Amino acid sequence: MAKKLPKVPVVIAGMGWAGSIIASELTKAGIKTVGLERGKERKMSDYLMVHDELRFQHREELMQDLSKETITSRNNQGMRALPMRHYGTFIVGDGLGGAGSHWNGQTYRFLPYDFEIKSLTEKRYGKNKIKPEYPLQDWGITYDEMEPYYDTFEKMSGISGETVELYGHRSNPYPTGPMLKTPVLEEFEKAAKKLGYNPYMMPSANLSENYTNPDGIARAACQYCAYCENFGCEYGAKADPVVTTIPVAQKTGNLDLRVHSNVTRILNDGTKATGVVYVDTFTGEEFEQPAEVVVLASYVFNNVRLLLNSGLGKPYNPDTGTGVIGKNYCYQVSSGYSTLYYNDREFNLYAGAGALGIEIPEFTGDNFDHTNENFLHGAGVRSTQYGNRPIANNNAPIGTPAWGEEFKNQSIKYANSVLQVKSQGASLPHRNNYLDLDPTYKDAYGMPLLRMTYDYTEQDRQLVKYISKITRAIAEEMGPDHIDTVGEQAPFNVNVDTNTHNTGGVIMGADPKDSAINSYQQMWDAENVFVVGASAFPHNSCFNPTGTLGALSYRAAEGIGRYLKEGGSLV
Amino acid sequence: MSDKEKNQVEDRTRRTFLRNSGFALGGIVIGGTVGSLLGTTDTKNESNVNTESGAPVANPNVALMFFYPEEYETTMAAAERIFPKNDLGPGAMELNAGIYIDHQLASQWGVNARDYTDGPFYKPEPTQGEQIKVLRKDLFRLGLKGLDNYSNENYQTNFADLEAAEQDEVLTAFEKGEGPSLSGVSTSDFFKLLRQLTIEGIYADPLYGGNKEMLGWQMRKYPGTYMSYVKEIKSDEFVELDQQSLHSHMGHS
Ligand SMILES: Cc1cc2nc3c(=O)[nH]c(=O)nc-3n(C[C@H](O)[C@H](O)[C@H](O)COP(=O)(O)OP(=O)(O)OC[C@H]3O[C@@H](n4cnc5c(N)ncnc54)[C@H](O)[C@@H]3O)c2cc1C
Ligand code: SF4
DSSP states (O other), X not given: OOEEOOOEEEEEEOOSHHHHHHHHHHHHTTOOEEEEOSSOOOOGGGGGGOOOIIIIIISOTTBOOTTTOOEEEESSTTSOOEEOOSOSXXXXXXXXXXXXGTSOOBOOOOOHHHHTHHHHHHHHHOGGGSOTTSOOOOOSSOHHHHHHHHHHHHHHHTOBOOOOTTSOOOSSOOSBOOOOOOHHHHHHHHHHHHTTOOOEEOOBSBOXXXXXXXXXXXXXXXXXXXXXXXXXXXXXXXXXXXXTHHHHHHHTTOEEEEOSEEEEEEEEOSSOEEEEEEEETTTOOEEEEEEEEEEEOSHHHHHHHHHHHTTOSXXXXXXXXXXXXXXXXXXXXOOOOEEEEOSSOOOOTTOBOTTOEEEEOTTSTTSSOOTTOSSOSOEEEEEEOOOOOXXXXXXXXXXXXXXXXXXXXXXXXXXXXXXEEEEEEOBOOOTTXXXXXXXXXXXXXXXXXXXXXXXXXXXXXXXHHHHHHHHHHHHHHHOOSEEEEOOSOXXXXXXXXXXXXXXXXXXXXXXXXXXXBOTTSBBSSOTTEEEOSGGGOSSBOSSOSHHHHHHHHHHHHHHHHHHHHHOSOOO | OOHHHHHHHHHHHHHHHHHHHTOOOTTOXXXXXXXXXXXXXXXXSOOXXXXXXXXXXXXXXXXXXXXXXXXXXXXXXXXXXXXXXXXXBOOTTTTTHHHHHHHHHHSTTTTTTTSOOOSOOOOOOTTSOOOOOSOHHHHHHHHHHHHHHHHHHHHSSOGGGSOHHHHHHHHHHHHTTOSOOBTTBOHHXXXXXXXXXXXXXXXXXXXGSOSGGGHHHHHTTOOBOOSOOHHHHHXXXXXXXXXXXXXXXXXXX
């Protein structure tokens, strides 16, 4: 029997960006909040010995322990889903700060087009442009309504960047200027400008300069130390909940933070939650935490899984297209890139930062004409400089053997002489791509795992083909000795594809028929449950998700505050 | 203990080992793998230099915590073909990739401690990732045995004793999944593990036992780990830095 604890106003499952933003906003407003986090405690000094490629990148020290739980995957309903036994593709956050401790920090806003994608597409191209198997939806909120929340998130995290003409209007410039335009990025810039594009520096949560945020949190400038993606920042230069939001919440005295606490179920009667059940991951002891408001901030996968395992909300049925929980799971496409090899030039590729990059806006969203194209939306075409660590980066022209003397010669020859023009493409929902519960496999606590049914679609393949021509043209303009372009999108492979941007499953919208939550992330079916994170995205844009999910978290916090006072539906 | 005393103790230990192992009976020449193994231990792995006296000191980390000596031999031979010594610099053997692999297989990673290991196990589609029930440490051991079995079948000798070109033929067969089934696991899965571990043994921080004296990094002008590259990243010219390992960050807290 679970031990029943005293009731609290708010309980949050998961303390990454989403959970910690809610916690800091509510506790600042004087609301007692319990934060439950399945992983370990974490503080900035933990990052002092973090420049270890093996431990943190290849042994995934900071990520979810897959022996406790994983997902199962299959490409279509005809296949048997099997567990992802070790990492290969997306890696999942764990511990205080969640993936916010080891993310890159590329911090974008989505486009005005994204929030009204259905209406705007139909307006420009007619009703028949969106094929019926792609359930594109408006988000139930406009860019203009989102803008103040983006602004708040960017100020909290101190985003460094420059205003881009083609993107949505900004009420304020970025809080800090763009990062260093390094010689590597200048190569891309020169070529892109020659081709008539307008490159801009990628918006970054790696601070370009020292910065103190509105909560009084002071952080140092980025040192371009190159141990950023997959690592924590020992300078606090990278915005991380452990450095920004969590200390603020803790200082109020209103946050009761419990680590090693894995939430397994939401207690509910189908229309209202009464609290959550969680397990102490060390002792196995079970607790019941009653609360006025339950917030799920346990990342896309567990947000969906907790709802399904708790019987809350209507599960999506791909055969009828009805139901919403698990619907519109999206990812991103990152094929279509070109790799550039230089015979006589060396760059300082060992140096870099997680969000150091340059990009062109011309092929994002609906910023180019799709009348004659067989796809919608687009991609960010970009060059980055993360710091090429040696286990992960052994590039050699296609056709080079994967081992032996030639491999050694080529991978060493190009170690400091290889650049890439990459792309990050939008992912639109397809009725056959969804999340539900696995019928066979369970987690360490006996709860069914989440099953992912996903493959790239015709839309994705056409998009990749189109974009690969753009990356190729820029690569050619950059003038290397050899270029390899990957022009086709292969099937989704759970051990190969390396994008970490999973979205959807508990999507927002204006209508309970085709969405699970409203624009305050409040569940239509249970008004005291708020589901926060990229699970709310009805589709995935061609940008990294955290800026948008951060903004939505601020809106959700505002909604929860109002709900505690007024009750009822917030829209 | 002075270095001289230390060396004497080591010599004594080695003599004791030879006696106890029953291979060195006064005057009889030690042949085969054991001989070369002892040779390896003697010369290749003990060249860490004591900076004060300039004399070589032993690195106690160069010892086996997982492999049996013959397995270590086979591993080194195979890893050397993945990343051979040539004009550019040392190969896997000299970089102590074998020691690295030994230590990794003895670690929690060797027993798949952070992998999802619940059954049932089914044959996956190519897009579903490996579904291997056998633990990494066991698969590696089976793979080494498989290399010898395959070599004996086709060349009538153990893998470590083959010519380099023949070793490459064996490894190529394994890469393609040809050769004996390893308790139901394909030789290609073993090959993948071998390749991954070899690359890691060359380029992981020396704290893990490979990348000896950071020579793996030096070959590709990788500086290892510095706290800041603000200056270097702005430079149009390539800036070559001395290698530094994680050890240099000790004591910062
Ligand atoms: C290597 C990497 C690089 C990335 N780079 C970028 C980038 O450059 N830009 C960008 O926008 N995004 C990036 N992302 C994605 C970004 O990190 C995530 O979008 C963001 O951190 C998600 O925040 P979240 O709070 O929703 O989820 P998370 O950060 O995953 O937090 C969820 C938390 O909930 C906890 N939890 C889960 N289940 C339970 C449970 N049952 N009980 C209790 N606790 C639970 C988890 O342990 C975790 O701490 C990257 C991700 C990775 C992995
Ligand atoms: S690159 Fe910059 S932001 Fe990233 S970890 Fe290093 S110092 Fe921190």
